[in-house]
Amino acid sequence: MQNPFNILIAGVGGQGNVTSGKILATAAQREGLRPVIGETFGASRRGGTVYTHVRIGDTDLGPLIPVGRLHVLLGLEPMETLRASLEFAGRNTIVIMSSVSIPPIGVHARTDEYPPVESIISSLEKMCARVHTVDSDSILRPINAIRSLNILLIGIMAGLGISPLGIESLRLAMLDILGPSDKNLQAFELGLSDNTG
Amino acid sequence: MSSVTMDESPNSEEIMSGNVAFAKGAIHAGVGFCTSYPGTPSTEITETLLQYRNETGMIVEWSVNEKVALESAAGASWMGIPSLCVMKSLGLNVAADFLLNLNLSGVGEGGLVIIVCDDPKGHSSSNEQDSRFYAKAAQIPLFEPSTPQQAKDVVAHALELSQIFRVPVLIRSTTRLSHSGALVSSSPFSSHLWVPSQNLPSGLYNVPNPEKQHRELMEKLELIQDKFDNHIMNSPPKEWKDILFVATGVCQKYVEEAMKYIEEDVSFFGIVTTYPVPHKLIHECLKHSKRIFFFEENDAFVEDQFRIVASLENSPCILDGKHSGLVPFSGEMNVDLVLEALRDFMTPKKEAEYEAVPVLDSRSLLIPRPLTFCAGCTHRNVYYALQRVRKRLKGKLVVTGDIGCYSLGVFYHNSMETMQSMGSGIGTANGIARLADFALDSKVVSLAGDSTFFHACIPALINARHKNVDLTFLILDNSTTAMTGFQSHPGAAEQDESDRIVEIEDIVRSIGPDSFIRIGATDVVDLTDVMHATIKQPGLKVMLIDSICRLERKRKQQPQEGSIRIETSLCQGESCRLCVSEYGCPAITWSSDSETAEILDHLCVQCGSCIAICPQRAIQEE
Ligand code: SF4
Ligand code: SF4
Numbered sequence: 001m002q003n004p005f006n007i008l009i010a011g012v013g014g015q016g017n018v019t020s021g022k023i024l025a026t027a028a029q030r031e032g033l034r035p036v037i038g039e040t041f042g043a044s045r046r047g048g049t050v051y052t053h054v055r056i057g058d059t060d061l062g063p064l065i066p067v068g069r070l071h072v073l074l075g076l077e078p079m080e081t082l083r084a085s086l087e088f089a090g091r092n093t094i095v096i097m098s099s100v101s102i103p104p105i106g107v108h109a110r111t112d113e114y115p116p117v118e119s120i121i122s123s124l125e126k127m128c129a130r131v132h133t134v135d136s137d138s139i140l141r142p143i144n145a146i147r148s149l150n151i152l153l154i155g156i157m158a159g160l161g162i163s164p165l166g167i168e169s170l171r172l173a174m175l176d177i178l179g180p181s182d183k184n185l186q187a188f189e190l191g192l193s194d195n196t197g
Numbered sequence: 198m199s200s201v202t203m204d205e206s207p208n209s210e211e212i213m214s215g216n217v218a219f220a221k222g223a224i225h226a227g228v229g230f231c232t233s234y235p236g237t238p239s240t241e242i243t244e245t246l247l248q249y250r251n252e253t254g255m256i257v258e259w260s261v262n263e264k265v266a267l268e269s270a271a272g273a274s275w276m277g278i279p280s281l282c283v284m285k286s287l288g289l290n291v292a293a294d295f296l297l298n299l300n301l302s303g304v305g306e307g308g309l310v311i312i313v314c315d316d317p318k319g320h321s322s323s324n325e326q327d328s329r330f331y332a333k334a335a336q337i338p339l340f341e342p343s344t345p346q347q348a349k350d351v352v353a354h355a356l357e358l359s360q361i362f363r364v365p366v367l368i369r370s371t372t373r374l375s376h377s378g379a380l381v382s383s384s385p386f387s388s389h390l391w392v393p394s395q396n397l398p399s400g401l402y403n404v405p406n407p408e409k410q411h412r413e414l415m416e417k418l419e420l421i422q423d424k425f426d427n428h429i430m431n432s433p434p435k436e437w438k439d440i441l442f443v444a445t446g447v448c449q450k451y452v453e454e455a456m457k458y459i460e461e462d463v464s465f466f467g468i469v470t471t472y473p474v475p476h477k478l479i480h481e482c483l484k485h486s487k488r489i490f491f492f493e494e495n496d497a498f499v500e501d502q503f504r505i506v507a508s509l510e511n512s513p514c515i516l517d518g519k520h521s522g523l524v525p526f527s528g529e530m531n532v533d534l535v536l537e538a539l540r541d542f543m544t545p546k547k548e549a550e551y552e553a554v555p556v557l558d559s560r561s562l563l564i565p566r567p568l569t570f571c572a573g574c575t576h577r578n579v580y581y582a583l584q585r586v587r588k589r590l591k592g593k594l595v596v597t598g599d600i601g602c603y604s605l606g607v608f609y610h611n612s613m614e615t616m617q618s619m620g621s622g623i624g625t626a627n628g629i630a631r632l633a634d635f636a637l638d639s640k641v642v643s644l645a646g647d648s649t650f651f652h653a654c655i656p657a658l659i660n661a662r663h664k665n666v667d668l669t670f671l672i673l674d675n676s677t678t679a680m681t682g683f684q685s686h687p688g689a690a691e692q693d694e695s696d697r698i699v700e701i702e703d704i705v706r707s708i709g710p711d712s713f714i715r716i717g718a719t720d721v722v723d724l725t726d727v728m729h730a731t732i733k734q735p736g737l738k739v740m741l742i743d744s745i746c747r748l749e750r751k752r753k754q755q756p757q758e759g760s761i762r763i764e765t766s767l768c769q770g771e772s773c774r775l776c777v778s779e780y781g782c783p784a785i786t787w788s789s790d791s792e793t794a795e796i797l798d799h800l801c802v803q804c805g806s807c808i809a810i811c812p813q814r815a816i817q818e819e
Contacts, residue, residue, distance in 0.1 A: 012566065025212050025378060035212065037378035040320050047783065048568045060344055062450030063377035066458075066532040068551040083563055090551050104566040108777045108786045115562035123559035146799075 001164040004057030006065040007157075009150070010084035011076030012102050013047050016150035019177060020074065021052035023154060026173035027165040028056040038063025047105070049080055056164060072163055073128070074153045077102050078120045085127055093128040096156050097121075098136040098149055132156060139190055148187035155191015167192065211383040215374040218345040218381050219283075219312055220245035222352035224253055225384075228281045229307070229391035230273040231257045232266035234652065235681035236285030237321035238375040239314035243283050244682075253386065259684045262619070262652040263288035267295050267311065271365075275305035275401060276393040279356055286315040286328045287618065291653070293331060299365055300335040301403045301410035306394070308359035310352060314370045317494045318529040321372075323600065323616060325527065327495030332367045332472040336414050338421050339367045339472035340430070343449035345379045347430065347469065354430060362417045369471075371494055373447045373529065418473055425470040426477050433478075434464035437485035440542075445471050445499055448492040448530050455535040460544040471499050479506040483514045490538065491518030494530050517542075567608050572784035573804035575718035575744040576603045579673055580612040581780055581810070582725040583642070587612070589729055593639040595629055597622040599654075601646035602680045602746070603673050609781070613644065620645070620653025623670055627657055630666035640732050644671040648678040648686040650701055655708075661737050662708050669732045670710075673718075674701060675744040683749055702741055711736030718744045722809045747802050760803055760819045761796050767815035768793035780810050 007024055011017045018039055025035035038053035055061045068090030075081025075097030085095065099117050106112035124131045134156060140146050151174065158167045171188065178184055213221070219242045223231065233243035246257045256273075260266035263284045270282040284292065289311070296311075313331070316322040332339035338358055342351045351368055359366040403410045425431075432449075434441065440463040444452040449467040456465065466482065468474060479502065482489060491500035497519035504516055518524050523538040536545065570577040587594045598606055598613035599622035606613030615625060626643035645654050650672050661668055676690035677683045685692055687699035706713055712734065716727055724742075731738050770792045776785050777794055784800035785807060787793075794815070808816045 022212070022378070029210075029212060029380065034380055035378070037212070037214075038373060039376055039378075040372065047566070047571075049566050060346070060379055060450070062447055062454055062532065063373050063379075064451075064531045066454070066536075079563065080566070082559060086556075086560055086563070089554075091554050092550050103786070104564060105569045105781060105783055106564060106567065108783070109781060110774075110778070110787065112564040114564065119559075119562055123556055123562065126556045127554050127559070 002071060004055045004061055005164050006070050007054040007056070007072045007074065007163065008065055008070055008084055008088055009052040009054070009074045009076065010080045011050055012080060013050050015050070015076040016147065017050045017052050017076065020150040020154060021054050022177050023170065023173045024054045024165065026176050027169040028054075030169040030172060031165060033164065034058060034060055036061050036063055049083060051084055072096065072157055074150075074157065076149055076153065078117050079115060082120045082123060085124055089127050091129060094160075094162055095124050095128050095131045096153050096160075097124070097131065097133050098153065099133050100135065100137045132160070134194060139194070140187060143183065143186050143190070145183040145187050148184050151184045151187040152191045152194075155188040156194050158188075159192040159194065209383060210380040212378050213345055213381045214241060214376060214378045215342075215345045215348045215370055216241035216376070217245050218349040219352060219368075219370070220249075221381075221383070222349035223281050224249060224255070224386050225349070226353035226356045227279050227389050228310070228352070228356065229255055229278045229389060230270060230280040231255060231283065232260045232269045232280075233258070233283040234260055234263045234266055234288055235678050235684040236288050236314075237681055238316055238370070238372040239283055239285045239288075239312065240681045240684070241375070242312060254388070259678075259686065261687060263291040264295055267292040267299070270309055271295070271299050271304060274307040274309040275397055276307070277305055278307040278391050278393055279360070280307055280309045281312065281352070282309065283312045284314075285322065286313060286326050287322060287324065289313045289328050289331055291619065293334075296331065296335050296365065298403060300337050301407060301414060302401050303363040304359055304365050305363070305398055306360065308356045309365045310355045310359055310368060311365055312368045312370060314372070314375045315495065316372050318372070325495060327498060329369055329472065329496065329498045335365070336418055337364050337367055338418075338425070338470070339369060340469055341369045341446045341471045342374065342430070342469055343446055343467060345374070345377065345381045348374060349381050351430060351469065354428075358421065358424065362421060364414065364417060369446070371446055377447075422473050422475040422477075425473065426475040428470045430469035432465070432467040434466055436464065438462055438464040439487040440464070441466060441482055441486040441489045442492065443468060443482070443489055443499060443503070444492040445469075446494055448494060448535075451530055451532045451535050452492050454532050455539070458532075458536060458546050458548070459539065460546060468499060472502075474499055474502045476506050479503050480510065483507055483510060483512040486514050488515040488517065490523070491516070492524060492530060492535055492538070496526065568605055569781070569783055570602075570605055570609070571747045572782055572800045573745070573747045573802035573806065574602075575675070575742075575806070576606065576673060577609065577780070577782065578718050578721045578724060578806050579603070579644070579671065579742060579744070580606045580609045581721055582728050583612050584610055584779070585725045586729045586732060590640060590732070594732070595639050595641055597626045597629070597641075597643040599623075599643075599645040599649050601649050603644065603646055610779070618653070619649055620657060623654050623657040623661065626668050626670070627661050627664065627666060630661070630668040631664060633667055641668040642671060642732060643668065644673060646679075647672065647674040647676060647688050647701060651687050651699070655704065658705070658739075659708055662710065666737065667735050669738045669740065672701060672705075672739065672741045673744050674741055675746040675749065677746060677749050679746040679749060705739050705741065710739045712738045713741070714738070715741045715743065718742045719804060719806050720809065721806055745804070747804075750802070761801050761805065761807070762817055762819055763794045763796060764815045764817050765791050765793045767813045769813055769815075773813070776807055776811055776816065780807060782807055
């Protein structure tokens with residue numbers, strides 16, 4: 001394992017960003033590692049950009065991931081994934097991203113234009129080692145679990161085997177943080193088996 | 198002493214935020230009394246103590262403002278109860294008047310610790326002040342923990358010091374400590390029994406000789422310096438190298454990590470007891486080092502203390518930090534800024550795998566994601582109405598604002614025009630309105646929320662009455678402290694059983710405005726008309742606007758199924774766009790297929806407010 005191993009969750013307030021951080025940190029603790037979570041709420045409840053930094057190592061670290069040292073970027077929203085990537089990604093970063101966009105208010109009012117998701121993906125591909133995109137709505141809508149997007153992405157990460165967090169630790173951590181929830185478990189399993197991106 | 202187990206597993210480690218760790222540290226230290234006013238990033242400390250209060254028996258309260266909170270905590274401390282007062286950076290400004298007297302009078306046997314949470318970069322604040330200057334101004338000791346574990350441990354140290362020297366002791370946190378989670382040792386709580394003394398200790402005033410008290414405080418500070426010299430929370434270097442890095446707060450962790458990314462071997466000093474930094478300790482550092490780099494968030498607080506001793510000692514040691522332009526005075530620190538400061542002095546390790554690959558043209562793809570009022574938030578209706586009134590008054594309207602969720606009004610067509618401290622909206626409006634004597638022709642409006650009203654608006658409202666100015670004060674009352682997560686306040690809808698509600702209406706009426714109007718905020722048309730008529734009238738007018746926080750509502754009830762829709766045959770399309778461009782509820786979007794407005798059912802809370810703003814009656818309820 002790279003020590004520390006750094007995961008950033010990027011999204012919009014209300015997408016379960018903070019919960020995801022807790023799940024990853026709890027899984028790390030189950031693995032006998034030392035997690036540190038850095039988060040900024042405040043804006044989180046009112047539709048702003050939210051990043052959660054999760055750092056996993058054998059000593060306590062500061063809460064913010066240094067530029068370029070990002071291993072996995074979990075992107076809950078395309079443009080926020082790009083924003084985070086421009087700030088933190090390096091050539092080793094693996095991106096797991098939902099392609100479902102949440103347009104900022106300026107897009108409704110037409111003072112801003114949301115960038116084409118394809119352009120976002122191609123920019124990410126230039127910056128990072130690998131970009132795994134998932135049309136999360138098409139996977140989660142059939143099981144009526146749109147709100148489990150964060151769990152789906154964690155499942156994909158677990159399935160790809162790219163983090164020091166084992167599938168079982170993540171499953172148990174989910175149980176610790178969210179309690180028993182069929183939808184979340186289903187979303188996690190769907191993530192594990194997703195290899196479309 | 199009986200043992201109450203509340204932490205899940207005794208003597209193990211648990212992931213907790215810095216704020217939760219502060220709270221648990223306070224419980225372990227034996228704090229029996231905690232007062233606070235909510236403010237990010239400090240709120241969760243008191244929330245955690247409230248959560249455990251049945252088990253601990255601690256008295257915990259959301260006070261009306263930070264000054265009252267500190268005074269109340271001092272009172273309890275005087276009567277022998279270990280006390281804690283928690284607030285955000287700006288809150289300490291409110292409490293400062295009392296603090297700069299209490300330092301001289303002294304606290305009681307119980308001791309008194311203040312935790313102040315600063316917000317470098319102002320993630321959730323209107324400034325990024327470094328509250329450590331209050332330690333210097335009040336000449337009281339200061340601790341700056343660097344991790345959640347230290348956050349837990351520091352409270353007992355601070356309280357002990359306060360009890361020994363009878364001075365208030367300050368602990369400074371920052372956003373990145375308060376809101377970071379890490380493993381912290383957890384152990385069962387011990388229960389405490391607090392018995393107040395029945396009388397006050399003597400001499401709790403500074404007259405007739407404040408200078409004598411001041412001298413005594415300075416003497417205490419000398420003794421505290423000696424205690425800090427070998428304080429267990431500091432991490433002095435194990436061996437001295439030519440170059441020394443000194444860091445405080447979360448910067449300790451940033452610097453430790455940066456040290457792994459450079460070739461040179463340097464020594465490191467993490468200081469937690471940052472005021473007063475003992476002169477002996479500074480002397481040692483200056484003696485053993487050729488060059489010292491300082492890393493701290495915001496001001497050059499520790500750096501300045503070193504510079505004073507260096508100049509007194511004529512030290513040849515080179516001091517580098519904020520004053521030499523290497524470390525920024527503003528914003529947050531991080532590992533990259535530490536490395537940037539060291540660029541001309543140290544050799545970075547070559548690690549090609551971690552280089553960022555700049556793809557600069559992608560930056561142009563990004564668009565801003567401004568904060569906005571929630572779908573169905575009635576604050577939007579108030580500002581929409583104000584904008585209509587502004588038009589009707591041909592622009593002759595000034596609107597001064599205040600601190601709370603409704604502060605987002607500055608981003609809503611700039612309809613709230615000022616925002617400074619708690620209560621300053623009505624205060625500044627007083628001055629503007631008095632210019633009627635100089636023939637000011639614009640109408641003056643100020644607005645504030647319910648919690649802010651109690652916190653700091655009442656004296657200014659009395660002033661407005663007394664000076665008989667022409668101004669309209671809007672109170673946006675959603676019956677909770679919404680911004681920070683629904684804390685109770687004197688007028689809140691939800692109260693503890695033992696609390697008594699204080700009605701805003703009663704207070705306002707007793708001040709005797711020329712007119713008082715209570716109105717709901719969901720009917721935008723009615724609100725606009727009443728607001729217009731009220732503002733036009735001369736005199737002091739107060740509108741108490743019954744508002745609804747949708748987050749608060751959502752907490753309590755499930756939203757119904759979607760029933761608001763756009764009748765596309767009626768929507769005027771491109772030529773109108775009023776609902777998306779001007780009103781701007783995030784649940785209304787623009788459909789490029791039908792070229793009409795469209796309701797996003799999963800966001801819409803069916804408040805119905807948008808129905809009345811559509812001139813074509815295209816927005817309908819089903
Ligand atoms: S305000 Fe009414 S007519 Fe105008 S765009 Fe919106 S729905 Fe259409
Ligand atoms: S009813 Fe209208 S204003 Fe209310 S939440 Fe729905 S779209 Fe927004």
